[in-house]
Amino acid sequence: MTSFRYIGTKRRAKEHPRFVSGRGRFVADIALPGMKHVALVASPHAAARIVSIKTDAARAAPGVLYVLTGEEFCANTDSLAIGVDAPKVTRFALARGVVRYAGEWVAAVVADSRALAEDAAERVEVEYEPLPHVIDPEAALAPGAPLVHPAHGSNLLYHRKFVWGPVEEAFASAEHRIAFRAVWGRSATVPIETFGVAAQWDAGTGILDIWASIQMPKFPDQAARALRLPGNAVRVHYDVDVGGSYGVKRGIKHTVLVGYLAKKLGVAVRLIEDRLENLRGGDMQGPDRFFDMQVAFGADGVIRAMKIRAVDDVGAYAGRSPFQLGKPVTAICGPYAIGAIEYEPISVMTNKTPQEAVRGFGQSPTNFAIERAIDRAARHLGMDQVELRKRNFIRKDQFPYTIPSGSTYDSGDYHGVLDETLAAIDYGSLVRARDEARRSGRLAGIGISSCLEPSGGNSAFEVLMNPKNENTTWMDSCLVRVDLSGAITGVIGNSSAGQGHESLVSTVLGEILERDPETIRVVRADSLTALPSNSPVGSRMAIMLGGAAAGAAKTIKETLIAIAAHNFECSPEDLEYRDGSVNVKGAPSKEFSWDQLVEIAHRKFHKLPPGIEPGLQAKFVWEVPTGGALPTPEGRIQIYPCYAFEAHVVLVEIDPDTCKPAIRKYLCGHDCGVMINPDIVHGMTYGGIAHGLGAALYEKFAYTEDGQLASGTFMDYLIPSAMEVPAMAIVDHCTPSPLTTFGQKGSGEAGYLGAPAAIANAVNDALAPLGASIDTLPMSHLAIWNAIGARKGAAST
Amino acid sequence: MSETLHAVSVEVNGKPRSAQVPARLSLVDWLRDDLLLTGTHVGCEHGICGACSVMLDGEPVRACLMYAVQAHGHRVTTVEGLAKPDGSMSVLQDSFCEAHGLQCGYCTPGMLIAAQGLLNTNPDPTEAQIRDAIGGNLCRCTGYQQIVEAVQLAAERTAKEAK
Amino acid sequence: MKAAPFEYARAASLSEVCALLATHGDGAKLLAGGQSLVPMMAMRLVRPAWLVDINEIAELKFIAVEKDMARTGACTRQGAVERDHALAARVPLLRQALAWVGHVQTRNRGTIGGSLAHADPCAELPLVAQVLGARMLLRSGTGARTLEAEKFFAGPMATNVRPGECLEEIHWPAWSWRHTGSAFTEISVRHGDFAMVAAAAQVAIDGDGRCVRAAFGLGGVGGTPLAFPKIAGRLVGTRLDDAAVNDAAHAAATETQPGSDLHASAEYRRHLAGVLAARALREARERARSL
Structure with missing residues (x-):
């Protein structure tokens, strides 16, 4: 394997010093002159007609500048983008005429301070006429259900049955078949920073400046369209630190609202969600999905075919959320060589808070369902769960491997990673520990999951799910400048939420240019000066931004060699590049130093070879590897390029008397190819596991029957703390990707994609001696009690 | 009013x-x-x-x-x-950088305060004591693993410096 | 989440508190540690016209350990009580309970009296008060009176403190038997959250291991924390063997009428009540035996 100078070594993140000293620049830290503050009036009803809105008292309240309602707002802006082909499911930041979920924004108050805005918001009088509502997705699909968007004609947003391979034949001939339902609870990433946005309109230049806590592709474009402004009238500043996102920091509705107010009022306006707004009306709840799973397999444990019917409740508006059913198409059979797959995604609207992208974009729920199926199949056969996995894994020598839905997996060593993981945790002793715990009367279980993290962020599920969409371009880019002093600056066009992009780019530039990354600065353009980026989604930045930075750096390097060749009057092949200097091969003293070459580039045109631009800068824009294709008629398509693999092994104990679960051991074997910064990869993996632990055991946006969010505070939406998250360990394995610059794959969703599945399998293993099982997340204390109680009840009758 | x-x-x-x-x-x-x-x-x-x-x-x-x-x-x-009088990072702040005890940096100031509060009264904490001390500080990035390691590192370094 | 506007007075003495309460009547609310009141105000679920801040009143912040009881000022920080070794030796149940109360940061600010006056039926300190039979000394402009814990708590988030009264100090009875043990346990979804169910117990045994006094109680299973003096009384004279303990715990759980919420159903809570009461009693017994 290639050896690297900086890549893969322990390096401190470039971003850390500003954060540990309190000098981060988050959106709420940005104070614009004369800035006003927004508070929102939210619907108390899950569905209602707005009869009237009286704003006089609010307008007269101290410090109030303006009160905006949906009538004015919707008349002067356009609907936010609708991902699937459902043009009547329009969506605006403020409701007009009808509210479709409890917490939906009805009016916005602009005042001198947030406190005064809240005071006035209480004085906005809204008269509602409650309408029938629907909360359950199956009920929403039933004939006669209340329609969330009557103009759309149904609550169904998307439905298609894909059949890839001889599914029915396999089911008919298989020796064994199982069927069950797996339910993924509505949870989300819930960053500790809520969403925030500040905007300022400059009437002199005609530019709307936006600072926002965002992670979203095409954000400036979408904001401009909704505001009916040309793209070059909206300038989004990417030098805003984002306090966590993991997918959800989209905030497009907030941004259009604040942009409209800033432009209309001619003052700087900001909206920082408070936690109540964030949880209820921030439109960032995650997939809420059940899977009807059917698996056909032989007595040998080899899976012949799988049927997955996935019903996903996106809440009251569409946005991009139905696509979260599409992304998993790229890894629909997991790491297993399953030849025939039926996949039936169904996207449903209900009167709940809308769904937003969550880490993995639907992959973690799908992995959970597949891994529950593997666990159940092994249990059905009485076969060891490790053995069954190994019998179905795609073998190392089968890559590149094309799965039935059309994506080709780039590389992997699933057997190797699982073996190393089991060896590292000493699987034999883990089993003994479990059995010992069981003998002493406790409930203990081992859970395993083995699954994929598709990475590279090619959102080709858009063209798969919406035939009117032909967007096949998913590029990213980097600009590299070497200034007259010889200092290197990388310019990127996205904001970051903890992924360490400045560390990534400086390491890659340092690697290629053989310069110390400590000395390399990375800055962020704004959307009017930036090269195109699709932002950090879909575990893509190590691949795409890293690849773009490498591409630009290589151009710089070639330029330097060309300058030296010109001045030595030799061929570039006769030269070697070392630490930024260029010398004649075999003659180290015949050398141009970095400084000399930089000076020629910037100041000595007479020494510059013809055809080379003066100055020293290079850009690199590239399309995602393997991307750019449209789907076949039967819906086969290459979506993501690279496939990281993770194997989780976890020991769970459940107190049989209180039903309280606790994680006793946690190990994750992880193969994301070449790690550019191992600390960063490990950190995201640990964080992903903790997030998955939350989804598995604690977190849920629960709704009451009357459509009220029951977990609208941090006292009820339960993010695990350091007391719930156990000590963890990671075993690294490296199968380089053949598609990327250094062999790297993505890792931004690592941990989260396998943790819920592994923990669910462990809880089920713990409950197995009682004959109880749970296939619904989160597996709360109460759910475990109910499962055990239901079993006990069944036994006594 | x-x-x-x-x-x-x-x-x-x-x-x-x-x-x-x-x-x-x-x-x-x-x-x-x-x-x-x-x-x-x-x-x-x-x-x-x-x-x-x-x-x-x-x-x-x-x-x-x-x-x-x-x-x-x-x-x-x-x-x-929290910085040293000369403006440089404290041992704890530097240890957070070294151990990668943060990602997005949003919970970090609160974590540092909680951890420094612990180290001020308990210079040699166990892992359980560290987890208890930061148990009221939620982090969504790290899974706490590298935060705990950062606090352990800070305790070790402080003990070494005292020698 | 900004509080509605209110007027603020920082009282310098208990007499000033009483005067302010007399002046402002029902519109005034006392602000102690604020760890429950301030978030409720931020959510605008509570909107007093006046807040009377008692945090700067030195006479409300003390710990006095006496022969047959410990006294704490109402505004004594939970953290200070937790760290006081003499108090922990005389009334160990307090420290045992405080380990479950919130987090370090909230205990550094939260007060003993504030928690009692807030009267959350799931909270730890009200349960300790109920089990030990703590006495609350209330002060008003017209005098002082003492309320036993069972008279103090009136229901969920409600006490029998009258308008114009301020909780001044709390007397925590200490048991004189040499072999006295206590224990506190609870189940919450996350550590530091309010308990789904909590249990506290204290038992004393003689040299032969026979129970001479027992007290235990449950939180989270009724409108107030509950003590079970009659059931506990039946343990006196036994050797606190597991069967006796389990019977008592079961009897207590049967008497409870818990509610249901997102995190726990009534049936689950009642089940936990029996489990935790037995655990607390057993743990208390083991501590008593070890002395």
Whole structure:
């Protein structure tokens, strides 16, 4: 394997010093002159007609500048983008005429301070006429259900049955078949920073400046369209630190609202969600999905075919959320060589808070369902769960491997990673520990999951799910400048939420240019000066931004060699590049130093070879590897390029008397190819596991029957703390990707994609001696009690 | 109705600060919006997440659960006040960088305050004690693993420096 | 989440508190540690016209350990009580309970009296008060009176403190038997959250291991924390063997009428009540035996 100078070594993140000293620049830290503050009036009803809105008292309240309602707002802006082909499911930041979920924004108050805005918001009088509502997705699909968007004609947003391979034949001939339902609870990433946005309109230049806590592709474009402004009238500043996102920091509705107010009022306006707004009306709840799973397999444990019917409740508006059913198409059979797959995604609207992208974009729920199926199949056969996995894994020598839905997996060593993981945790002793715990009367279980993290962020599920969409371009880019002093600056066009992009780019530039990354600065353009980026989604930045930075750096390097060749009057092949200097091969003293070459580039045109631009800068824009294709008629398509693999092994104990679960051991074997910064990869993996632990055991946006969010505070939406998250360990394995610059794959969703599945399998293993099982997340204390109680009840009758 | 203003004098990061504040202004909002000490963050405003942690008279408290007027006559230390007198990073801050004890940096100031509060009274904590001390500070990036390691590293380094 | 406007007075003495309460009547609310009140105000679920801040009153912040009881001022910080070794030796149940109360940061600010006056039926300190039969000394402009814990708590978030009264100090009875043990346990979804169910117990045994006094109680299973003096009384004279303990715990759980919420159903709570009461009693017994 290639050896690297900086890549893969322990390096401190470039971003850390500003954060540990309190000098981060988050959106709420940005104070614009004369800035006003927004508070929102939210619907108390899950569905209602707005009869009237009286704003006089609010307008007269101290410090109030303006009160905006949906009538004015919707008349002067356009609907936010609708991902699937459902043009009547329009969506605006403020409701007009009808509210479709409890917490939906009805009016916005602009005042001198947030406190005064809240005071006035209480004085906005809204008269509602409650309408029938629907909360359950199956009920929403039933004939006669209340329609969330009557103009759309149904609550169904998307439905298609894909059949890839001889599914029915396999089911008919298989020796064994199982069927069950797996339910993924509505949870989300819930960053500790809520969403925030500040905007300022400059009437002199005609530019709307936006600072926002965002992670979203095409954000400036979408904001401009909704505001009916040309793209070059909206300038989004990417030098805003984002306090966590993991997918959800989209905030497009907030941004259009604040942009409209800033432009209309001619003052700087900001909206920082408070936690109540964030949880209820921030439109960032995650997939809420059940899977009807059917698996056909032989007595040998080899899976012949799988049927997955996935019903996903996106809440009251569409946005991009139905696509979260599409992304998993790229890894629909997991790491297993399953030849025939039926996949039936169904996207449903209900009167709940809308769904937003969550880490993995639907992959973690799908992995959970597949891994529950593997666990159940092994249990059905009485076969060891490790053995069954190994019998179905795609073998190392089968890559590149094309799965039935059309994506080709780039590389992997699933057997190797699982073996190393089991060896590292000493699987034999883990089993003994479990059995010992069981003998002493406790409930203990081992859970395993083995699954994929598709990475590279090619959102080709858009063209798969919406035939009117032909967007096949998913590029990213980097600009590299070497200034007259010889200092290197990388310019990127996205904001970051903890992924360490400045560390990534400086390491890659340092690697290629053989310069110390400590000395390399990375800055962020704004959307009017930036090269195109699709932002950090879909575990893509190590691949795409890293690849773009490498591409630009290589151009710089070639330029330097060309300058030296010109001045030595030799061929570039006769030269070697070392630490930024260029010398004649075999003659180290015949050398141009970095400084000399930089000076020629910037100041000595007479020494510059013809055809080379003066100055020293290079850009690199590239399309995602393997991307750019449209789907076949039967819906086969290459979506993501690279496939990281993770194997989780976890020991769970459940107190049989209180039903309280606790994680006793946690190990994750992880193969994301070449790690550019191992600390960063490990950190995201640990964080992903903790997030998955939350989804598995604690977190849920629960709704009451009357459509009220029951977990609208941090006292009820339960993010695990350091007391719930156990000590963890990671075993690294490296199968380089053949598609990327250094062999790297993505890792931004690592941990989260396998943790819920592994923990669910462990809880089920713990409950197995009682004959109880749970296939619904989160597996709360109460759910475990109910499962055990239901079993006990069944036994006594 | 205009709100009554109250005079407050507070020692913030070693410097006397005085202001006239409305009673309902929280300590964290005063620190951030009026004193421009934006290192302390707002996460939930109802006392669960710990992002707003500061030291009050040397002990970690939640700055969203106090009104600024209540800090009158007290000492407040924020993340900006953790650095060494020469402005360089404290051992704990440096250990967070070294152990990658942060990602997005949003919960970090509160974590640092909680961890420093622990180390001030217990220079050689066990892992369980560290987890207990930061148990009221939510982090969504790290899974806490590298935060715990950072605090352990800081304790080790401080012990070595003392020798 | 900004509180509605209110007027603020920082009281310098208990007499000033009483005067302010007399002046402002029902519109005034006392602000102690604020760890429950301030978030409720931020959510605008509570909107007093006046807040009377008692945090700067030195006479409300003390710990006095006496022969047959410990006294704490109402505004004594939970953290100070937790760290006081003499108090922990005399009334160990307090420290045992405080380990479950919130987090370090909230205990550094939260007060003993504030928690009692808030009267959350799931909270730890009200349960300790109920089990030990703590006495609350209330002060008003017209005098003082003492309320036993069972008279103090009136329901969920409700006490029998009258308008104009301020909780001044709390008397925590200490048991004089040499072999006295206590224990506190609870189940919450996350550590530091309010308990789904909590249990506290204290038992004393003689040299032969026979129970001479027992007290235990449950939180989270009724409108107030509950003590079970009659059931506990039946343990006196036994050797606190597991069967006796389990019977008592079961009897207590049967008497409870818990509610349901997102995190726990009534049936689950009642089940936990029996489990935790037995655990607390057993743990207390083991501590008593070890002395």
